[in-house]
Amino acid sequence: xxxxxxxxxxxxxxxxxxxxxxxxxxxxxxxxxxxxxxxxxxxxxxxxxxxxxxxxxxxxxxxxxxxxxxxxxxxxxxxxxxxxxxxxxxxxxxxxxxxxxxxxxxxxxxxxxxxxxxxxxxxxxxxxxxxxxxxxxxxxxxxxxxxxxxxxxxxxxxxxxxxxxxxxxxxxxxxxxxxxxxxxxxxxxxxxxxxxxxxxxxxxxxxxxxxxxxxxxxxxxxxxxxxxxxxxxxxxxxxxxxxxxxxxxxxxxxxxxxxxxxxxxxxxxxxxxxxxxxxxxxxxxxxxxxxxxxxxxxxxxxxxxxxxxxxxxxxxxxxxxxxxxxxxxxxxxxxxxxxxxxxxxxxxxxxxxxxxxxxxxxxxxxxxxxxxxxxxxxxxxxxxxxxxxxxxxxxxxxx
Numbered sequence: 001x002x003x004x005x006x007x008x009x010x011x012x013x014x015x016x017x018x019x020x021x022x023x024x025x026x027x028x029x030x031x032x033x034x035x036x037x038x039x040x041x042x043x044x045x046x047x048x049x050x051x052x053x054x055x056x057x058x059x060x061x062x063x064x065x066x067x068x069x070x071x072x073x074x075x076x077x078x079x080x081x082x083x084x085x086x087x088x089x090x091x092x093x094x095x096x097x098x099x100x101x102x103x104x105x106x107x108x109x110x111x112x113x114x115x116x117x118x119x120x121x122x123x124x125x126x127x128x129x130x131x132x133x134x135x136x137x138x139x140x141x142x143x144x145x146x147x148x149x150x151x152x153x154x155x156x157x158x159x160x161x162x163x164x165x166x167x168x169x170x171x172x173x174x175x176x177x178x179x180x181x182x183x184x185x186x187x188x189x190x191x192x193x194x195x196x197x198x199x200x201x202x203x204x205x206x207x208x209x210x211x212x213x214x215x216x217x218x219x220x221x222x223x224x225x226x227x228x229x230x231x232x233x234x235x236x237x238x239x240x241x242x243x244x245x246x247x248x249x250x251x252x253x254x255x256x257x258x259x260x261x262x263x264x265x266x267x268x269x270x271x272x273x274x275x276x277x278x279x280x281x282x283x284x285x286x287x288x289x290x291x292x293x294x295x296x297x298x299x300x301x302x303x304x305x306x307x308x309x310x311x312x313x314x315x316x317x318x319x320x321x322x323x324x325x326x327x328x329x330x331x332x333x334x335x336x337x338x339x340x341x342x343x344x345x346x347x348x349x350x351x352x353x354x355x356x357x358x359x360x361x362x363x364x365x366x367x368x369x370x371x372x373x374x375x376x377x378x379x380x381x382x383x384x385x386x387x388x389x390x391x392x393x394x395x396x397x398x399x
Contacts, residue, residue, distance in 0.1 A: 019380040035364045045361045066168040072176045077333045086122050091319045098312045100305045112295035119288040137180030146180040155285035168343040185283040187325045198310040199273040205306040206268030210317045218259030224276040228268040287318045
């Protein structure tokens, strides 16, 4: 069989180029430290590597999301703590003002002035922003200032009731805060079941307490009116003016009906009326506004002092409700921070597992690679030398 010179040269050159290509791939592997640099190196492993790298990038993004959530929750927790401090100071002022024996109208008005300032301080806390300028308590409307105080002292909420969820794990989402509506606007009134108050037209010295629930199953939610038909007889009517209960009044003795009881102290006059309202909510700013307004009223007459004591008793109860409400929100924030810690721990464990899997699939065994590269280099050199020797075989060399 005849082999042409051109075919011989072509075959020899192709063989050497194949040897060089194999050696070049090995050299790239040694230089990069990776066994798989292109899908051609190991198609099946390359697919698994791409999947692991995608999971690795997702895990890194989940970590960034977790840091964003943690930052906002830490800021919210501090804001809630500061709001609780404001309420504690307001409570101290309310207790001080409730001492009608030692506090004059002028003194109470001075206290009211500080309470107005505290109300503004609370509004400033509710309008705090995070590091990128978004408001903490605006819900989804992060760029909208959530609270504004009207000229009457009431608060207007401009945000929404949403709460953003950020993904911090493959199947885990955590809210990055609470809306201002949930934090500051939704505080249960009174003792959480009902609230009490006195009519502004009362002329006696009767003072009603905040009441309590005796039998929750017997309680019928609604608005009731406790009216003294005389200085010694009372009756309770519902919103339809139907008499629910009646009896003889004894100062300091409980008045019970529909599973609840209230106590009236002092000497109510005939026609005096006390409201007992069903479950509802009140914003914290209104509570402080009510307190400031009550302290600015003149309380020289016994009847005025009685109405003031009833109002202050209700406000103190409402301040306690607000403080407990903020503590409940803080507990939720703490729970979310704990969830972030757990998610971070799982991400770190996942990163270790991914790194191990990637190392098994992608990383190079240097000892094996160096041995293989030396063998391939020797093979290439041998092929080159053989080509040189064979290429010189010609009869003309011997003539």
